[in-house]
Amino acid sequence: MIVTINGAAHEVADGTTVAQAVRTLTAATTGVAVAVNDEVVTRSSWETTALSDRDRVEVLTAVQGG
Numbered sequence: 001m002i003v004t005i006n007g008a009a010h011e012v013a014d015g016t017t018v019a020q021a022v023r024t025l026t027a028a029t030t031g032v033a034v035a036v037n038d039e040v041v042t043r044s045s046w047e048t049t050a051l052s053d054r055d056r057v058e059v060l061t062a063v064q065g066g
Contacts (some may be wrong), residue, residue, distance in 0.1 A: 012051065019046040021057050028050035031062035 002009050012021065016049045018034055018041050026032065029066045040057050046056055051057065 001051075003053070003055045003056045006059055010063050016051050017047055018049045018051065018057070021051060022046065022059055025059050025063055026059055033060045034058065035041055035060075 001016075002011055003016070003021070004010070004047055005025065010021075010024065012024075018036065022032060022034060032043075034046065036049065036051065037056050
């Protein structure tokens with residue numbers, strides 16, 4: 001199936017979870033937020049939230065700056 005992650009199309013296996021999608025983009029384990037189809041997914045739900053064909057996933061990482 002095809003999902004859009006941060007604006008780019010990715011082919012992923014059926015049953016791919018939010019956690020698996022996040023791991024394709026970053027190894028960060030803190031400072032990461034995810035929204036699927038404009039709805040925030042809590043970190044505790046990442047492993048159990050399966051993606052569907054044509055879902056839009058936004059993975060945001062915190063960056064320090066000044």
